[in-house]
Amino acid sequence: MTVITHHDLPIPGTYMFDGKAAMKGYALNKMCYSFNEAKNREEFLKDEKAYCRKYGLTAAQTKAILDRNVLAMIHEGGCIYYLAKFAGIFHLTVQDVGAQQTGMTVEEFKKKLVAQGE
Amino acid sequence: MARVVGGLTTSHIPAIGNAVPREKELLNDPYWKEFFAAYPPARAWVQKVKPDVAVVIYNDHGLNFFLDKMPTFAIGAAPEYKHADEGWGIPTIPPFKGDPELSWHIIESLVDEEFDITTCQEMLVDHGFTVPMSLFWPGNTYGDIRTIPVQINTVQHPLPSPARCFKLGQAIGRAIESYPKDLKVVVLGTGGLSHQLDGERAGFINKKFDLMCLDKIVNEPEALTKLSIHELVREAGAQGAEFILWLAMRGVLHNKVTKIHSSYHIAISNTATGLLVLENAA
Numbered sequence: 001m002t003v004i005t006h007h008d009l010p011i012p013g014t015y016m017f018d019g020k021a022a023m024k025g026y027a028l029n030k031m032c033y034s035f036n037e038a039k040n041r042e043e044f045l046k047d048e049k050a051y052c053r054k055y056g057l058t059a060a061q062t063k064a065i066l067d068r069n070v071l072a073m074i075h076e077g078g079c080i081y082y083l084a085k086f087a088g089i090f091h092l093t094v095q096d097v098g099a100q101q102t103g104m105t106v107e108e109f110k111k112k113l114v115a116q117g118e
Numbered sequence: 119m120a121r122v123v124g125g126l127t128t129s130h131i132p133a134i135g136n137a138v139p140r141e142k143e144l145l146n147d148p149y150w151k152e153f154f155a156a157y158p159p160a161r162a163w164v165q166k167v168k169p170d171v172a173v174v175i176y177n178d179h180g181l182n183f184f185l186d187k188m189p190t191f192a193i194g195a196a197p198e199y200k201h202a203d204e205g206w207g208i209p210t211i212p213p214f215k216g217d218p219e220l221s222w223h224i225i226e227s228l229v230d231e232e233f234d235i236t237t238c239q240e241m242l243v244d245h246g247f248t249v250p251m252s253l254f255w256p257g258n259t260y261g262d263i264r265t266i267p268v269q270i271n272t273v274q275h276p277l278p279s280p281a282r283c284f285k286l287g288q289a290i291g292r293a294i295e296s297y298p299k300d301l302k303v304v305v306l307g308t309g310g311l312s313h314q315l316d317g318e319r320a321g322f323i324n325k326k327f328d329l330m331c332l333d334k335i336v337n338e339p340e341a342l343t344k345l346s347i348h349e350l351v352r353e354a355g356a357q358g359a360e361f362i363l364w365l366a367m368r369g370v371l372h373n374k375v376t377k378i379h380s381s382y383h384i385a386i387s388n389t390a391t392g393l394l395v396l397e398n399a400a
Contacts, residue, residue, distance in 0.1 A: 085180065
């Protein structure tokens with residue numbers, strides 16, 4: 001019998017990017033990985049839907065991209081390190097992305113960060 | 119014989135890479151002042167010990183490695199390592215010199231000790247490697263230092279455990295100190311401390327846990343190797359798991375070390391930053 005301790009319980013608001021997520025999000029992450037190259041970022045911006053099709057994204061992944069919805073991308077198997085390259089195309093910082101995921105304004109999110117040092 | 123003179127750890131947040139070229143003016147900036155003010159003692163130590171080689175233990179964030187092939191441990195064995203466009207605008211800095219002969223010595227020694235690592239004769243290095251180098255060698259004055267990149271997977275779970283990373287560091291330490299050439303080696307561990315970029319818990323920072331880690335890693339690192347990755351993610355945040363890179367660095371050093379300098383600051387970007395300089399006891 002496997003003993004489950006509190007250490008193994010899910011951590012609220014936290015997604016482990018594991019094998020299951022890596023399989024689910026492969027196409028989405030591969031597309032975002034391509035954004036390391038400027039020519040790919042440009043091609044994406046010319047026709048976002050066509051670029052998503054080229055990488056074989058699912059309908060839900062494509063919608064999350066078009067909606068710029070980071071939490072939805074994560075639910076569809078996105079890994080934040082690759083998604084950051086997508087966010088960078090729109091000059092979004094990790095604080096913009098953090099604010100979006102937590103439903104705060106960027107100012108509120110920044111205050112929350114600083115408050116944890118007090 | 120080669121000898122490990124000490125270790126340096128620092129956060130490697132991309133925002134620092136953007137700020138480093140403007141450090142002088144940012145010393146008066148309320149946001150950056152405290153962060154940059156912590157580095158001169160670390161740089162003074164580097165200047166004093168004059169290392170020949172830097173072994174840099176870091177994590178790739180999707181520049182060199184993708185999910186198609188994701189090594190748990192990978193070591194560079196190239197004459198040169200280049201930085202490149204990471205997609206979101208961090209300035210690209212000049213290439214780093216390698217030391218393939220020492221790389222292969224470490225690789226052979228590690229495999230002999232049953233660490234079956236991946237070897238890379240071509241390898242791009244990302245901000246996890248470049249930001250610490252530009253912090254410790256300001257103005258990118260690392261031209262004479264030979265580097266050995268040691269990359270540990272923190273992208274895709276399962277990640278190697280804190281205990282395994284510490285043991286890897288110990289094996290790297292034994293490898294370096296069995297190298298017949300007379301070299302002074304510093305080891306860098308990069309990343310951390312607590313931070314989380316993704317999910318509804320984004321922005322999570324844990325000062326109490328970070329300060330405990332900064333303290334224990336000096337004289338009681340074994341206590342920290344008892345943590346699981348799950349506990350580390352719970353206590354330090356999803357990306358705070360990068361602390362395994364600090365533990366690998368600590369493993370390279372001797373049991374007895376002297377703390378030269380340390381600093382802790384909340385926050386740069388979404389991260390509690392940590393800096394630590396340890397010197398090996400003679």
